[in-house]
Amino acid sequence: TGTASDFIDLAVIGGDGIGPEVVAEGLKVLEAVSAAKVSRTEYDLGARRWHASGEILPESVEDELRGHDAILLGAIGDPFVPSGVLERGLLLKLRFDFDHYVNLRPATLFTGVRSPLDVARVAPDGIDFVVVREGTEGPYTGNGGALRVGTPAELATEVSVNTRFGAERAVRDAFARAQARPRKHLTLIHKHNVLSYAGHLWRRTVEEVGAEFPEVSTAYAHVDAATIYMVTDPGRFDVIVTDNLFGDIVTDLAAAVTGGIGLAASGNINPERTAPSMFEPVHGSAPDIAGQAKADPTATILSVAMLLEHLGRGDEARRVQEAVAADLAARGDAPRSTTQIGDAIAGRV
Amino acid sequence: TGTASDFIDLAVIGGDGIGPEVVAEGLKVLEAVSAAKVSRTEYDLGARRWHASGEILPESVEDELRGHDAILLGAIGDPFVPSGVLERGLLLKLRFDFDHYVNLRPATLFTGVRSPLDVARVAPDGIDFVVVREGTEGPYTGNGGALRVGTPAELATEVSVNTRFGAERAVRDAFARAQARPRKHLTLIHKHNVLSYAGHLWRRTVEEVGAEFPEVSTAYAHVDAATIYMVTDPGRFDVIVTDNLFGDIVTDLAAAVTGGIGLAASGNINPERTAPSMFEPVHGSAPDIAGQAKADPTATILSVAMLLEHLGRGDEARRVQEAVAADLAARGDAPRSTTQIGDAIAGRV
Numbered sequence: 155t156g157t158a159s160d161f162i163d164l165a166v167i168g169g170d171g172i173g174p175e176v177v178a179e180g181l182k183v184l185e186a187v188s189a190a191k192v193s194r195t196e197y198d199l200g201a202r203r204w205h206a207s208g209e210i211l212p213e214s215v216e217d218e219l220r221g222h223d224a225i226l227l228g229a230i231g232d233p234f235v236p237s238g239v240l241e242r243g244l245l246l247k248l249r250f251d252f253d254h255y256v257n258l259r260p261a262t263l264f265t266g267v268r269s270p271l272d273v274a275r276v277a278p279d280g281i282d283f284v285v286v287r288e289g290t291e292g293p294y295t296g297n298g299g300a301l302r303v304g305t306p307a308e309l310a311t312e313v314s315v316n317t318r319f320g321a322e323r324a325v326r327d328a329f330a331r332a333q334a335r336p337r338k339h340l341t342l343i344h345k346h347n348v349l350s351y352a353g354h355l356w357r358r359t360v361e362e363v364g365a366e367f368p369e370v371s372t373a374y375a376h377v378d379a380a381t382i383y384m385v386t387d388p389g390r391f392d393v394i395v396t397d398n399l400f401g402d403i404v405t406d407l408a409a410a411v412t413g414g415i416g417l418a419a420s421g422n423i424n425p426e427r428t429a430p431s432m433f434e435p436v437h438g439s440a441p442d443i444a445g446q447a448k449a450d451p452t453a454t455i456l457s458v459a460m461l462l463e464h465l466g467r468g469d470e471a472r473r474v475q476e477a478v479a480a481d482l483a484a485r486g487d488a489p490r491s492t493t494q495i496g497d498a499i500a501g502r503v
Numbered sequence: 504t505g506t507a508s509d510f511i512d513l514a515v516i517g518g519d520g521i522g523p524e525v526v527a528e529g530l531k532v533l534e535a536v537s538a539a540k541v542s543r544t545e546y547d548l549g550a551r552r553w554h555a556s557g558e559i560l561p562e563s564v565e566d567e568l569r570g571h572d573a574i575l576l577g578a579i580g581d582p583f584v585p586s587g588v589l590e591r592g593l594l595l596k597l598r599f600d601f602d603h604y605v606n607l608r609p610a611t612l613f614t615g616v617r618s619p620l621d622v623a624r625v626a627p628d629g630i631d632f633v634v635v636r637e638g639t640e641g642p643y644t645g646n647g648g649a650l651r652v653g654t655p656a657e658l659a660t661e662v663s664v665n666t667r668f669g670a671e672r673a674v675r676d677a678f679a680r681a682q683a684r685p686r687k688h689l690t691l692i693h694k695h696n697v698l699s700y701a702g703h704l705w706r707r708t709v710e711e712v713g714a715e716f717p718e719v720s721t722a723y724a725h726v727d728a729a730t731i732y733m734v735t736d737p738g739r740f741d742v743i744v745t746d747n748l749f750g751d752i753v754t755d756l757a758a759a760v761t762g763g764i765g766l767a768a769s770g771n772i773n774p775e776r777t778a779p780s781m782f783e784p785v786h787g788s789a790p791d792i793a794g795q796a797k798a799d800p801t802a803t804i805l806s807v808a809m810l811l812e813h814l815g816r817g818d819e820a821r822r823v824q825e826a827v828a829a830d831l832a833a834r835g836d837a838p839r840s841t842t843q844i845g846d847a848i849a850g851r852v
């Protein structure tokens with residue numbers, strides 16, 4: 155057995171659809187870049203297992219997962235699983251049980267990547283920001299209910315739950331990230347003119363925690379206005395902090411303007427390391443292209459870079475990022491298979 | 504006194520900032536186009552009145568407003584009114600009390616208008632859809648609360664309230680609109696994989712009401728994915744139906760991709776006409792450019808077209824839309840004042 159620095163004990167959840175395909179390339183790059191010995195334990199979780207056995211995340215499996223250094227996840231789900239079953243029972247369960255309160259999503263427009271935006275006009279200085287999406291509260295807690303379902307008198311509620319404790323730890327993490335970046339700028343995204351109770355909590359938290367970070371300038375945008383800025387002036391953003399649902403929305407939009415979810419990485423991070431953090435591409439299982447070697451593994455490979463960074467292997471993380479950047483810059487229009495892209499990036503690290 | 508067809512009894516709330524400036528141009532075009540005699544009653548509501556008297560919407564004023572055929576509103580608010588006061592006390596109060604359950608927001612990329620998107624690539628066939636945003640439920644009901652405010656143990660909730668009654672009437676309106684359009688396509692935007700109680704209510708409602716509209720095809724997009732489509736393939740949308748908060752978000756994004764909120768019109772509609780409907784540009788009071796004749800009145804003028812349509816004056820509505828389209832097509836890069844734009848459009852109707 156080695157020390158943390160020369161051994162990575164990884165849990166791997168390939169999942170469904172293109173999940174296992176992209177994860178294979180992520181692992182390939184991990185092996186290629188890391189001086190650490192990588193131990194991988196594969197977990198069969200997701201739609202396939204649910205169809206076969208009805209199991210989603212058995213407690214014993216969750217206990218095992220808890221023992222690893224980190225989790226690499228591909229994608230979960232297929233169209234035949236009822237909506238919410240795997241999201242709530244597996245993905246969100248892990249985020250909540252493992253206290254992944256920092257859902258970290260970088261948005262960088264790499265050279266050579268096409269944005270749907272008229273970039274020369276709306277983002278002449280590029281796009282490079284990171285979103286700290288709170289991961290354990292907000293409308294994601296499953297707190298809600300329904301009455302008289304299926305009748306004309308049906309009533310359904312969804313309760314967004316927000317605590318100072320929960321907002322503050324995400325906000326503090328976001329400030330620390332802003333502090334470490336050249337521009338040192340933090341934007342809170344919320345909707346405090348309508349969601350006043352939660353909005354004012356978030357707003358005060360940013361003001362108060364901000365006093366600890368005098369070098370970081372702050373801004374605020376309502377979520378609706380933020381979507382406008384995302385497409386008319388995305389260069390204004392440096393670090394964004396926001397709640398779980400707004401973060402879900404703006405990070406998909408951010409992924410789109412920086413070249414699509416084929417490139418968007420994410421980390422579900424437990425900064426205190428009381429449980430393993432989980433790294434996953436933002437995209438889903440894409441059953442329509444599964445098994446055709448068409449999926450772009452870049453988002454997963456960039457998620458591996460985040461995993462390395464989280465495990466204190468910053469140099470290796472940067473080598474992966476640079477290899478991806480070089481690969482993207484060199485990409486022509488000729489289509490490449492999932493494996494070809496993985497090989498190319500692994501060859502560069 | 505005339506009949507409905509030759510007399511429009513209008514309530515006008517210019518509001519704050521650029522509000523009165525853009526409303527003046529909207530009224531100019533209304534006078535120019537309409538064969539009806541227009542009676543206008545101006546109401547002094549908004550930040551100015553609140554600063555002067557602490558009044559937001561006195562009951563007697565609301566009663567008076569109720570007596571008009573329709574309301575034209577400019578914009579409300581300034582940076583010195585605490586967040587939420589005028590939103591909750593005036594704008595949302597009118598939407599709720601006057602049962603504006605159809606918040607209608609068209610998104611059309613007019614010829615001659617620049618989109619921040621690389622349109623030739625992502626929207627070669629143009630952008631032309633309309634959003635039916637539910638206007639009286641969801642997270643907008645003000646149902647929430649806070650405990651131990653200002654302490655480390657603070658807790659804040661926001662409750663999204665959804666009823667079959669409320670969703671169904673918005674959904675039925677959206678289907679009827681889809682039925683009347685050439686493409687006859689309706690997309691529900693929600694997040695039913697996470698907000699399961701509300702999401703399933705909306706989903707079932709669309710399925711069941713859809714049975715009454717067999718010619719209308721339907722699609723579904725999670726709100727996060729919908730923001731991606733908005734920038735990578737907005738041409739796919741025809742009619743969108745969605746809840747109050749998702750509608751707020753996607754309509755700002757829709758406005759951005761079709762040339763900005765300077766052009767985005769909206770109607771807060773009570774289809775049963777049990778109270779006056781209210782028409783307003785999507786933009787805010789923009790205090791930074793107020794009084795400088797820089798505001799684009801086009802959004803307000805298009806809102807006037809929606810007002811005319813609602814009052815059964817479809818021909819006049821179309822003339823306004825055509826005049827706006829012609830004006831936009833002829834716009835060069837030379838800046839024009841608010842009044843110049845209003846004059847130009849009024850001259851074309």
Ligand SMILES: CC(C)[C@H](C(=O)O)[C@@H](O)C(=O)O
Binds near residue numbers: 241
């Ligand atoms: C699959 C879904 C539950 C998830 C979310 O809403 O968080 C996804 O959209 C994401 O962004 O990771």
Ligand SMILES: CC(C)[C@H](C(=O)O)[C@@H](O)C(=O)O
Binds near residue numbers: 751
């Ligand atoms: C001002 C605000 C309350 C309002 C809303 O959230 O509905 C605005 O953003 C809009 O879209 O009309």
